[in-house]
Amino acid sequence: MKISIASGKGGTGKTTLATNLAYLLSQKYTVILADLDVEEPNSAFFIKGKEVQQKKVFKMIPEWDKEKCVLCGNCQRVCKFNAVIKLWEEVLVFNQLCHSCYACSELCPQNALPMKSYEVGKITEFEQNNLHFVEGKLNVGEEQAVPLIKETIDFVEHNFSSDILRIFDAPPGTSCPVIEATKYADYIILITEPTPFGLHDLKLAVEVMREMKKNFSVVINRYGIGNDDAIQYCEDEKIPLLGTIPNMKKAAEAYAKGELLSKALPEIRNAIESVIEKLRTLEVLL
Amino acid sequence: MKEIVVISGKGGTGKTSITAAFAMIAGKNAVIADCDVDAADMHLLLKPDFAKSEDFYSGFKAEIDQELCTKCGKCKQVCRFDAVQKIDDSYNIINLDCEGCGYCAEICPAKTIQMVEQNVGKWYISKIKSEAQMVHAKLGIGADNSGKLVAKVKKEAKNIAQESRKDFILVDGSPGIGCPVVSSLSGADYVILVTEPTLSGFHDMKRVFELIQNFKLPAGCIINKYDVNENISEKIIEFCNNNSIDHIVNIPYDETFTAAMTDGKTIIEFEDNTLKKILEDSWKKTIKLTGQH
Numbered sequence: 001m002k003i004s005i006a007s008g009k010g011g012t013g014k015t016t017l018a019t020n021l022a023y024l025l026s027q028k029y030t031v032i033l034a035d036l037d038v039e040e041p042n043s044a045f046f047i048k049g050k051e052v053q054q055k056k057v058f059k060m061i062p063e064w065d066k067e068k069c070v071l072c073g074n075c076q077r078v079c080k081f082n083a084v085i086k087l088w089e090e091v092l093v094f095n096q097l098c099h100s101c102y103a104c105s106e107l108c109p110q111n112a113l114p115m116k117s118y119e120v121g122k123i124t125e126f127e128q129n130n131l132h133f134v135e136g137k138l139n140v141g142e143e144q145a146v147p148l149i150k151e152t153i154d155f156v157e158h159n160f161s162s163d164i165l166r167i168f169d170a171p172p173g174t175s176c177p178v179i180e181a182t183k184y185a186d187y188i189i190l191i192t193e194p195t196p197f198g199l200h201d202l203k204l205a206v207e208v209m210r211e212m213k214k215n216f217s218v219v220i221n222r223y224g225i226g227n228d229d230a231i232q233y234c235e236d237e238k239i240p241l242l243g244t245i246p247n248m249k250k251a252a253e254a255y256a257k258g259e260l261l262s263k264a265l266p267e268i269r270n271a272i273e274s275v276i277e278k279l280r281t282l283e284v285l286l
Numbered sequence: 287m288k289e290i291v292v293i294s295g296k297g298g299t300g301k302t303s304i305t306a307a308f309a310m311i312a313g314k315n316a317v318i319a320d321c322d323v324d325a326a327d328m329h330l331l332l333k334p335d336f337a338k339s340e341d342f343y344s345g346f347k348a349e350i351d352q353e354l355c356t357k358c359g360k361c362k363q364v365c366r367f368d369a370v371q372k373i374d375d376s377y378n379i380i381n382l383d384c385e386g387c388g389y390c391a392e393i394c395p396a397k398t399i400q401m402v403e404q405n406v407g408k409w410y411i412s413k414i415k416s417e418a419q420m421v422h423a424k425l426g427i428g429a430d431n432s433g434k435l436v437a438k439v440k441k442e443a444k445n446i447a448q449e450s451r452k453d454f455i456l457v458d459g460s461p462g463i464g465c466p467v468v469s470s471l472s473g474a475d476y477v478i479l480v481t482e483p484t485l486s487g488f489h490d491m492k493r494v495f496e497l498i499q500n501f502k503l504p505a506g507c508i509i510n511k512y513d514v515n516e517n518i519s520e521k522i523i524e525f526c527n528n529n530s531i532d533h534i535v536n537i538p539y540d541e542t543f544t545a546a547m548t549d550g551k552t553i554i555e556f557e558d559n560t561l562k563k564i565l566e567d568s569w570k571k572t573i574k575l576t577g578q579h
Binding site for chain 1: 295296297298299302324325327330345346364366367382385386387388389392393401425427428429430432433460461462463464465466468482483484485486487489490493494496497500511514515518539541544547548550
């Protein structure tokens with residue numbers, strides 16, 4: 001089973017839910033938590049395991065061979081991403097813009113653009129008892145999160161048996177990184193806060209999940225602030241509400257220090273436990 | 287004219303609430319641009335009238351003409367994104383996986399593949415409740431090319447600001463460090479980092495600051511909810527001092543932000559509150575700081 005935690009709006013508690021779910025479930029059986037918010041991964045603050053391995057992640061980009069190039073400009077013509085530009089006397093490659101499609105390289109009549117690997121980020125695996133934690137982290141300056149998200153998921157698939165539960169901490173938003181972090185999941189939990197911003201972005205996230213024909217449900221974090229519009233929305237749309245996590249300044253303070261909320265605050269632990277119960281009732285978890 | 291971009295690294299630090307408050311304080315003197323195009327929220331507070339809207343086309347998807355296809359399978363061979371699937375006897379493009387690179391179209395011997403430009407969203411020019419103009423957008427569901435849509439929003443905002451001789455463009459950016467953020471930084475004059483004193487907030491702010499340094503842009507920092515952990519707040523201030531980031535202000539943890547939002551208002555329009563003065567002073571200070579760089 002693969003469960004992705006996504007949100008639409010940032011800062012609604014994706015990491016909080018993902019890390020606490022993973023931690024509580026790992027008290028009973030083996031769980032893998034993968035941080036797929038590769039631009040700004042934060043799960044590592046809350047899961048302090050021992051480092052098992054680290055792997056650099058590369059993407060393939062063309063490298064200009066000045067000797068072979070006859071400056072025909074075919075590379076620039078075929079590149080749809082403006083990543084290869086032919087100037088008067090040279091060819092420039094913009095690494096960040098390259099999507100690694102190989103068109104410029106393989107269609108170069110002179111073989112003057114061989115592909116070489118280029119580091120875009122790192123994947124690190126940690127272990128804490130029954131909890132395996134895998135983090136993807138994009139190098140600053142890299143613009144494309146999607147290839148690293150894909151690599152991080154592949155890493156999990158290759159290193160762990162497929163019968164182990166996987167929890168993915170997805171990035172915020174509704175565009176390509178979110179699609180990548182949720183498309184392989186069997187089930188999605190959308191977490192929001194009961195405010196107009198939270199509700200607006202929840203609706204966007206619901207649209208994405210429906211477009212992808214995913215099974216999903218909702219958790220409301222910081223329950224007590226704002227209003228009940230998000231609950232009403234879930235009722236109207238017949239979206240299962242897994243539970244609510246109470247709004248507490250103490251939770252913000254514990255989160256600030258990197259404390260796992262289910263260890264620090266019994267109220268939060270109870271809330272997450274009842275989310276787990278509900279997931280069992282829905283037969284998402286055994 | 288100065289372009290001020292507000293970003294945060296981490297989501298949910300209060301970026302949009304603060305930018306919207308600044309927009310109301312700046313009034314008609316600023317053009318507002320919402321560049322958080324894949325989860326745009328600022329319109330919920332500023333109430334734009336969506337006066338002008340236009341479709342936005344960017345990027346391509348391959349389309350195979352099944353009538354003319356000779357089923358040679360070359361498209362499937364060259365595609366690095368597994369976007370060509372053979373179903374029964376025919377080759378089909380999986381839209382969600384197609385990156386639009388055009389390699390298949392380029393090499394198709396029968397020339398049966400067309401690259402079709404995609405409608406990935408809409409952008410708008412509106413008048414908001416302060417009478418100022420706002421450029422904003424909505425990215426289509428699951429669309430990529432958010433960076434290009436950000437660039438479009440910024441360009442339109444700049445045109446308006448130049449034509450109507452405004453002093454400021456105020457840009458609300460998106461979380462993260464990826465393409466939409468990079469796109470929102472290009473052409474900026476000053477960056478405001480809105481952070482919170484949590485280990486995550488500080489970590490994410492440092493990463494996004496590293497990105498800002500690539501652009502050699504001057505930056506200032508607003509610490510929201512500073513009293514949630516004064517220890518980390520002090521560390522953030524120290525980081526700012528060591529890296530020539532202006533420390534603009536500390537804002538206390540205050541649920542009035544949420545109350546105002548729930549009322550569809552910025553903190554500036556909301557009933558008597560202490561945040562209003564803090565934000566007014568912060569905007570004044572920001573204007574002064576942008577003039578110094």
